[in-house]
Amino acid sequence: MKKVTLLATMALAATAANAQYTCNPETSEVLEQGKVTTVWAGILDGTSVNDFKAQGAEIIDCFENGTNINWYIWPDTGDSFVPGDGSYPGVGMHFDGYMSLNVGSIGWSGAGMSVGAPGVNTTAWNDETHVHMAYMSNGTVAPMIGMVFADGADMGSMPAKFSLGTSFENTPVIGPTSTDDWQGIDVTFATLKKLFPSFDYKAVTNWQGNFFSVLAGAVTGQNVSLDAVYMYNLGEGTGVDNLTAEAAWTVTAATINVNGSNGIELFNLAGQMVKSTEGCTLGLSNLNPGVYVARSGNTTRKVVVK
Secondary structure (H helix, E strand, C coil), rough: CCCCCCCCCCCCCCCCCCCCEEECCHHHHHHCCCCCEEEEEEEEEEEHHHHHCCCCEEECCCCCCCCEEEEECCCCCCCEEECCCCCCCCHHHHHHHHEEEECCCCCCCEEEEEEEEEEEECCCCCCCCCCEEEECCCCECCCCCCCCEEEEEHCEEECCEEECCCCCCCCEEEEEECCCCCEEEEEEEHHHHCCCCEEEEECCEEEEEEEEEECCCCCCEEEEEEEEEEEEEEECCCCCCCHHHHCCCECCCCEEEEECCCCCCEECCCCCEEEEEECCCCCCCCCCCCCEEECCCCCCEEEEEE
């Protein structure tokens, strides 16, 4: 197996896990947002690929193909990541297109999907492009997972970096610690720019570099499993109009009201749901003071309880 050396990671201030970026990782949830126009697929099962195609989406292959797109393990010496148990069902109960990795005996690991010449077409990348992924641990849980997207430094494409669980090398935490269930992350390029300001993607016809990379902690045997790793664009007029949605929210010291909603969920910054309602008003009494994230449908809002 080919091996490469990981580029140095930029250190940024860590943030608490934010439920705003978590999602149900199944393809149906993405399709329900509206017309998906383009998908850059890194790890994705065949059924999901066909579901996107059936809606008319263009699929840009970023799958390992043994020629210009390869899965790399680093560092160059010793056992880094080794194959994990991939017999569990993947996202949506599929059994193809899912990767399981265990930390090897050297106790530090990195791996990534690298795109070489002639590259892939990223001319449709823009600030509203979404990064989507699913993760779990089907053995010993990895308390910290570092993710790197669009790392094409040789062509001036500076990556976005974030952590799942505990902060990995001080990158922002946007998802909870892995468990034995699939968890999803969905976040736009615009948001990643705010979280990791050096992120500078390149919309070009021949993008090359690490489409995505994963980094793990220092305990031999920790498992990181990845599925549904892709980027996608929605057509104009679909998705959530956050400016319009914001006007429907009314937050007071005692309640959250979302006009016309069919339910509100409230999460702490560890991604745990602490309260919910099937109506349009949620009371805030009996909650510990602190910062929470409220979700109603596809819209979210930060809530401070004093």
